[in-house]
Amino acid sequence: DADVTQTPRNRITKTGKRIMLECSQTKGHDRMYWYRQDPGLGLRLIYYSFDVKDINKGEISDGYSVSRQAQAKFSLSLESAIPNQTALYFCATSGVAGEGTEQFFGPGTRLTVL
Amino acid sequence: AQSVTQLGSHVSVSEGALVLLRCNYSSSVPPYLFWYVQYPNQGLQLLLKYTSAATLVKGINGFEAEFKKSETSFHLTKPSAHMSDAAEYFCAVSEWTGANNLFFGTGTRLTVIP
Numbered sequence: 001d002a003d004v005t006q007t008p009r010n011r012i013t014k015t016g017k018r019i020m021l022e023c024s025q026t027k028g029h030d031r032m033y034w035y036r037q038d039p040g041l042g043l044r045l046i047y048y049s050f051d052v053k054d055i056n057k058g059e060i061s062d063g064y065s066v067s068r069q070a071q072a073k074f075s076l077s078l079e080s081a082i083p084n085q086t087a088l089y090f091c092a093t094s095g096v097a098g099e100g101t102e103q104f105f106g107p108g109t110r111l112t113v114l
Numbered sequence: 115a116q117s118v119t120q121l122g123s124h125v126s127v128s129e130g131a132l133v134l135l136r137c138n139y140s141s142s143v144p145p146y147l148f149w150y151v152q153y154p155n156q157g158l159q160l161l162l163k164y165t166s167a168a169t170l171v172k173g174i175n176g177f178e179a180e181f182k183k184s185e186t187s188f189h190l191t192k193p194s195a196h197m198s199d200a201a202e203y204f205c206a207v208s209e210w211t212g213a214n215n216l217f218f219g220t221g222t223r224l225t226v227i228p
Binding site for chain 2: 015033040044045048058092103104106107108
């Protein structure tokens with residue numbers, strides 16, 4: 001079984017709709033992250049959470065919100081989707097920061113906003 | 115602030131030829147550096163990481179990278195390309211400030227020609 005799972009894997013929605021992307025992990029990590037990937041731009045951080053009570057904005061948080069329901073679950077919401085939010089979204093996790101702590105990525109959710 | 119520059123958004127090599135993917139970083143403190151690989155329709159997988167122990171780092175699938183502080187570089191190499199190496203490669207940097215956030219380059223797509 002995958003350590004970091006994302007649902008749905010693909011989603012097509014319309015402008016103005018609310019949508020939620022979900023991430024679950026079985027790695028027991030405290031830290032979780034949401035990124036979006038756009039062609040030619042690499043990955044950019046949307047939000048990150050160090051534990052259930054700690055939520056932080058990343059580089060591109062406008063238009064997004066998150067919820068950390070439990071240590072293992074971190075959801076990303078688009079309150080009113082717009083076409084330029086069409087992208088590939090990744091969830092990632094990591095343990096407590098230490099020397100070169102790596103992040104582990106889910107398989108991604110491809111979101112299309114029409 | 116940290117940043118990463120990957121020179122060349124697309125690199126093509128012949129099967130059996132040397133692979134060289136370039137990464138330069140900017141960091142105000144000693145960095146931690148990572149190379150991730152993304153195969154089609156998959157999430158990101160760690161290839162290797164530099165954490166100040168050794169400047170030449172060996173990773174999975176025959177890849178290695180050398181940290182050169184004087185050149186602020188962390189180029190990825192593989193002596194002999196294989197068809198299965200075709201993927202997108204991302205260089206990332208983080209600083210040990212407690213946040214452990216990764217800053218990604220824009221990626222290099224590697225094509226291997228038979």
